[in-house]
Amino acid sequence: MIRTGAEYLDNIRDDREIYVDGERVEDVTTHPMFKPIVDVRARIYDMAHDPATSNVMSYEENGEQFAVGLKLPYTPEDWTAKRDAVNAVMWDIGGVVTRMGDETIGEMWSLWDGKDVLNEIDPRFSENVERHILDAVRNDPFHVSANTDPKGDRSKPPQEQDPDMLVHVVKETDAGIVIRGAKYETAAAYAEQAFLKPTIANWGNEKLSDYALGVILRMNAPGVKHICRTGFATRASAEDYPLSTRFDEVDTLMVLDNVLIPWEDVLFYQHTRAATFIRATLHRYSAFAFVQRILTYADMMIGTALFNVRQTGLEKQQAVQEKLAELACYREGINAHLTAAIALAKKSPAGLLMPDPSMLYTGRVHACTRLPAMVHLTRELCGGQICVTPNFAEFEASETAPWMEKFYTINERWVADDRRKLLAYARDLLNSDYASHRLTFQLFAQSPPFAHLGAVYRNFDWSGPLGFVQNSAGLSDRVMDDEA
Ligand SMILES: Cc1cc2nc3c(=O)[nH]c(=O)nc-3n(C[C@H](O)[C@H](O)[C@H](O)COP(=O)(O)OP(=O)(O)OC[C@H]3O[C@@H](n4cnc5c(N)ncnc54)[C@H](O)[C@@H]3O)c2cc1C
Structure with missing residues (x-):
């Protein structure tokens, strides 16, 4: 119900x-x-x-x-x-x-x-x-x-x-x-x-x-x-x-x-x-929804960065495009882990469909550990104006509004009100008390980073790489014995 x-x-x-x-x-x-x-x-x-x-x-x-x-x-x-x-x-x-x-x-x-x-x-x-x-x-x-x-x-x-x-x-x-x-x-x-x-x-x-x-x-x-x-x-x-x-x-x-x-x-x-x-x-199912939230974060960062460099005419620069591409790689890395976790999902002991743990847990580490760097890259692409722009009140007050209108209107498409809104959004997403709280949330709220890595260690199939090296180095079968 x-x-x-x-x-x-x-x-x-x-x-x-x-x-x-x-x-x-x-x-x-x-x-x-x-x-x-x-x-x-x-x-x-x-x-x-x-x-x-x-x-x-x-x-x-x-x-x-x-x-x-x-x-x-x-x-x-x-x-x-x-x-x-x-x-x-x-x-x-x-x-x-x-x-x-x-x-x-x-x-x-x-x-x-x-x-x-x-x-x-x-x-x-x-x-x-x-x-x-x-x-x-x-x-x-x-x-x-x-x-x-x-x-x-x-x-x-x-x-x-x-x-x-x-x-x-x-x-x-x-x-x-x-x-x-x-x-x-x-x-x-x-x-x-x-x-x-x-x-x-x-x-x-x-x-x-x-x-x-x-x-x-x-x-x-x-x-x-x-x-x-x-x-x-x-x-x-x-x-x-x-x-x-x-x-x-x-x-x-x-x-x-x-x-x-x-x-x-x-x-x-x-x-x-x-x-x-x-x-x-604990997190064999719940990590999926947790990591999916970070995918939305990535979209928020990409949209914010791209709108900003479009507003200011910087998107055409190759170096800027490479930074945007880095954000896209981060986003698609999360997407790929989530997609693969379901494509490779297996039946659990209770008969549920359990996301592939190795894909899910490595995806969680990818999404969480790269997040601070991606926030910083987005910050960089937004430029310093996100932290020096005056508040909404200055865009409204009769003495200051004409100046705000003049300096925040970029062209016919991008007028002061939209630029102000984007910068306020970017500031709250990347620089505010709330933004750093959210970053700490992603670091800890579904257990701390060492526990995320512990989950990867317990769920990655180590036998694949070991078998490969055993074969290519010509090692004896004895080395594959776990107890040795
Ligand atoms: C915004 C936010 C929301 C949260 N929401 C929830 C929630 O809804 N439910 C909930 O239960 N908890 C929640 N938490 C708590 C969170 O799970 C804990 O903060 C986290 O488990 C770390 O515990 P601690 O803060 O006591 O850090 P500590 O135990 O003091 O650890 C601090 C650091 O010491 C190191 N360390 C400690 N122990 C080890 C170890 N065994 N091996 C290696 N390194 C180690 C690590 O670097 C670790 O990050 C939330 C936390 C935050 C910040």
Whole structure:
């Protein structure tokens, strides 16, 4: 069943505990810091009903409509439909949003793939995993992701410092487990639920731990406190900062002050092997949507750079064309990895169509590690005017407007208003607080770079290059023995 934007807004208009800039937020749907991004999420729900976009955003099964973003992927066409739906959203809203649910639900599918592993370790919970996945398809919730704890002193185990530095269980009751700690989580304050799991990658020799837990956490549960970083939306004018004012996905330090998780929402518990399994496979689906967002970023950079050099007559210079070509190579590199990941996709243990992990994870490294250089190249192609141009007010005020008109009109095609708009857009895309926040988001929000490389290491097929060198160098078969 697909929901409307209004239904989503009604559902998050509850008594959840949200704080920002030292104040309690009474209504997250109307608070100026959250309203723009909440409206974007509501619009995505409405797009599934809008006759212009419902075909691309929803699908029909047994006479009912469901959201494409949460659909379980069984075929390449399912993935193409997801890609099209994300493209439709980005086009409609005119910017990039990442944490919107379709990009996080895949983490649950990874857990489903581990059903046999989870059953073998502790059979109590795999039914919960399956039910939650099907509930997400049926009920269309806004589902986010909670991985990262404050962690404290990384050189010490949690027991040797404030134990709340990592989320852990403090009590078991008939109703469920009671958990304590905190997580950093984008969009938590205006989402409905999250898949919470540990950050810890190395459990040493521990088989059981109160820190090994995976649960569905309700964002309005008693004891959940959303302490949010201040946002960009309220600090700027929409004319001068067209992206900051619409697409700031506010992040939360989500404090868990003895939160009861009912047993039916527990997905794994105590067994460190289950926690290790999920950390190793977490992004095998969700990286697809994450990387696709960076493709839109690349388009935003290319469009901005090209319009700028066209405005100023620089496009005809060969050196400028080469820089544009470099941006195009970056963009098509991401596109190629996403396309190949689906072309080479395989059936997963749960029967889903899993993007080829090597293509997807190397694509994620390509997209994330090259991004700062591509931002800088776009900045270079835009020239220094993006950071010296006066604000919109100067284009309006009677004393200054004629000068702005004179110096920002380039020719008949490019008049001052369009040049101002392009420069403001470029500044917000590349140079503003929001721009650097987005760059850090891409660096960390789906785990840090060393974890991206770890995923490549675990999924690349090393036997191909090894076999080639063994053959061409005439090495014995002994060298191919992994254990040697
Ligand atoms: C904008 C933004 C949004 C985010 N949104 C979310 C979210 O929605 N949900 C969520 O769960 N988290 C989110 N995060 C948190 C993010 O996942 C963490 O920032 C990330 O996992 C890194 O953890 P840390 O910040 O504690 O860095 P640290 O653990 O302090 O690591 C800092 C650096 O130390 C080095 N390092 C640390 N450990 C190792 C190691 N084992 N091997 C090699 N090098 C190492 C690396 O260079 C690493 O980048 C977000 C972060 C940002 C910036």
